[in-house]
Amino acid sequence: MKAATVLALLAATPAAAQSWTADRPVEVVVGVSPGGSMDFTARLVRDLLVQEDLIPEASIVNNKPGGGHAVALAYTSQHEGNPNYIQIVNTPLIANSILGRSPITYEEFTPIAMLFEENMVFAVRADSDIADGEDLVQRMRDAPDSVSFSVSSGLGTVNHAAVMQMAGEAGVDLTKLKTVAFNSSSEGVTATLGGHVDVVVTTARSLLPFRESGDLRFLAVAAPERLPDAMSDVPTWRELGVDAVVAAWRGVVAPSGLTEEQAAFWSNAVRQVTESESWKETLAEEFMVDIYRDGQETAQFFADETESYSAMIEALGVTH
Template structure:
């Protein structure tokens, strides 16, 4: 009996100690780096999440937002790895652009393993669309035309060759069984709006972009969305459009938004930030921001988010290698 009692006391004490350690970290001077100038997606991510963290009293005072532009996020990434590696109060905004550049070696000397991936806070899912008068009505129809004669189909997007808009359509084509995705004609424009304008002018046959940038053209009835690159149908205005998966093409194209932390951040701080960003994601305040900004659900945290990012990098590397962007 005495031994049993002693073991019970020891177990209780251990549990209390573990619980205390789990909440031992309390952030002080919190900071979020937005790896671009003010006004962009990374800046939005830092400022909006920082505000909700403050509103929910998960941090003390206001979170400092530092805009550190350059190299498509590479300047900030190198700064964190080389100079801020042991900071426990620092988080950095990231997105699919981050994983794309890591996959293509655009951050020289840096890899995904040098930081700790915290969590996602939503996603802007990709779409593939045609003009309202196009005879093409489904994604398989578009892919069959590409297979039959790749030169007959030009697809416009708002990113450079090898950028995320380009890669989204290549992911779909690869899943559809297009043998040589290098033959796909992708035409790069300076932003999704210009790409859609060229679609409506008849200069190209299809458009690849994000749901948020296409919403205005959907509302006006100028374009016909033939596939949403989401795991399941979206809500709201896009609920009427089928996913690629529904049409037998298992392609997901999520422009995710989330955070990474310095690689040397200790476990207590890392667990704190994973939990805190998770609480932001679950809050009514964030749900409202998601609805207002067109973000769709994507809830990945801690190890799950780490695996998600690295799987994305591997997929992008494979496709980038096929089109000659990565050796």
């Protein structure tokens, strides 16, 4: 389904049009292994949909890791016209086709909503000889391939983009960066703790437990300003002289071919979840920034993100 068709469908889908309901178990698909931020989001959405009596208790989260979310996107797209599937998506929905990793584009799904965004944090093992963010930048300038980075869910993800932007703004040769892709951020954290990777790049909520246990040290956050509370002592890259601000967005899509009533149900259901007190409390606790958009606004967001991501990839000289 093309973007213009999706926009027309969503514009013609008022709440009053809703008559279909999810009376069969729903699969909430996510393109990562259990653990980490994306999996957490999928389980949170599933649990709150159940809590709000919007989907049956028997509904599940279906983890489909592989190919930088390509496996999950292919799986969901194969269920055209079936409203009992939704997927939690992020940058690979846009990046995979741009990088030539997958022929599937965002236009092949029904956009449901944008949820929130999280800024990327750079961390090392507690006993790492990388002293701080400035030391990391200097090492990369001297020898870009002397430092390895964990980027979850595959190259081309926002984790990878955070490394590229930081390095590019620091004047580092991007062709020599050493990045290692894992199926989830939890796998990347494990590799970093085991000394197999030097720096893990992911969200604050995925890393804070390991900082609190004394296993990880935070170097910097790719945010416009310092994050609050437990993150308030972590400098931004901008404070360290590197203009890198990168946030991971999370959204929801469904297969193409849904009826107006089915699209209306999901639009209203996800909106109801994001208006719940449980959702708002979780976002505040986990350093997540609310960027809720409805289906029509999400379709436009995907179009804008495709344009900006293509420009970033070209500017950074990254190819597939």
